[in-house]
Amino acid sequence: MPRKPSQHIVPHKDGWAVKKGGASRAAAVTETQQEAIDKGIEIAKSQGTELVIHGKDGKIREKNSYGNDPFPPKG
Numbered sequence: 001m002p003r004k005p006s007q008h009i010v011p012h013k014d015g016w017a018v019k020k021g022g023a024s025r026a027a028a029v030t031e032t033q034q035e036a037i038d039k040g041i042e043i044a045k046s047q048g049t050e051l052v053i054h055g056k057d058g059k060i061r062e063k064n065s066y067g068n069d070p071f072p073p074k075g
Contacts, residue, residue: 004047004048004049004067005020005021005022005023005049006020006021006044006049006050006051006052007019007020007021007027007040007043007044007047007049007050007051007052008020008021008040008051008052008053008054009033009036009037009040009051009052009053009054010054010058011054011056011058012026012029014029014031015029015030015031015032015033015035015036016029016030016031016032016033016035016036017029017030017036018030018036018039018040018043021052027039027043028040028043033053037051037053040053041064041066044064044066045066047066048066048067049065049066049067050063050064050065050066050067051063051064051065051066
């Protein structure tokens with residue numbers, strides 16, 4: 001079964017954006033990173049996907065999964 005694209009919190013010229021992995025357009029743009037995270041969590045929970053939070057430098061600083069994770073984790 002193919003994996004659903006993750007939601008990413010990324011820097012944007014107008015603040016912060018919530019973007020689906022591989023998408024060119026943002027699902028939402030907010031003034032603060034926390035607002036983007038809150039919106040991203042809402043989207044990730046509804047879609048059962050992972051939320052990837054990037055810092056101002058674009059590097060990944062945190063990941064949270066809201067999908068069906070195997071327990072115990074593989075590997």
